[in-house]
Amino acid sequence: MARRYWRSDRPYDYSFDTSLENQRLQDLWEQELRKLEEWWAFLDSLRKELPGLTIGDATATPDACFRCAAYSPRTSEPERPTRFIVVGCVSILAPVYTLYGVEYASSDIKRRKTRVYFEPLPSDMRQTAEVIARRIEATFTVTALPREIAETPIPLFVEPLKPPQTTLFHAFFTSEPDRLP
Template identity: 40%
Template sequence: MIPSTDELLEIARTYWPSQEDPNQEPSPEAHRLHALWRRKLAEPGPWNVLIEQLRKAFPEKGVGNITTASDACFWCVIYPSHGREPPGLHWVYVGCASIIAPVYTVYRALIEFGERQVLRQLDLEPPAVEPAITLARLMETTMGLSLLPPDIANHPAPVFVGWKSPPKTTLFHALFTSYPDNLP
């Protein structure tokens, strides 16, 4: 069951500061997020299972765990093929499992592969196609999470997340990442 928007806003305030710190000192919220990450990384069991299930489901694709402790989620990416992508435009699918709320999201990025990767489009509401369908199903069954609806994900959050600040910060940024386009 998805928490209400008010509950999600309260969760966001627990882990992200509502005021900018001019001294750049870690906030009490940052300390709480880091402590939660220490616990989650000590036993990431369901996440590791999910990554293995994705690798089995898509052996021809490149599946990677791109989790960083600066965000509020475990992150994975599914590239179109195993190894280096051929030049051209390709959709890359991303799954995020929040560590602060029982929700997940799946989105896609259109990337132009060549001498360097260039993001051409970000689609936070991908169509129901593979591998998004399987990624969503495994997030629900393996992780026990619920999909965060786009209208709630886009709700403004009065917190500072990375370089995002109110009024541009949304629940998507607070529950997952403020850099959805920062893919390896």
């Protein structure tokens, strides 16, 4: 399935032409964006279930998923210098979703010391992840992609990654999980 949307070679680098695979992904996004009202309603439901967190849309192309982000609140506690984001991804390529977490040191200017977590998530992210997973499953007809399958290497270019670093996670969701608004 991923091969329909991602190439196994790089003939289109430095070219104004688009590949057939890229065109398919763009066409699929045009179709999926018609469901945007359902996505906004999903985000609103998360805001109600997670009132202490900031909920945002983190969807970005050329990713192959809708992404939501639940940001932990700012704190002035010196013993808690880091914040977290729990991210829920709903693939547009297959009826699957995944969750992951991002921990970072907070400053007024930018995030520092960013670290991405996959299953199992750290304890302070688990409750948020459970709520997001439950809401995704209740809203969309998708199932969780097991981590061991998501880590399967694939011989495809999912910019900026190239084989052998590319996995099904990158193709179905995002190649840059730490890039969030």
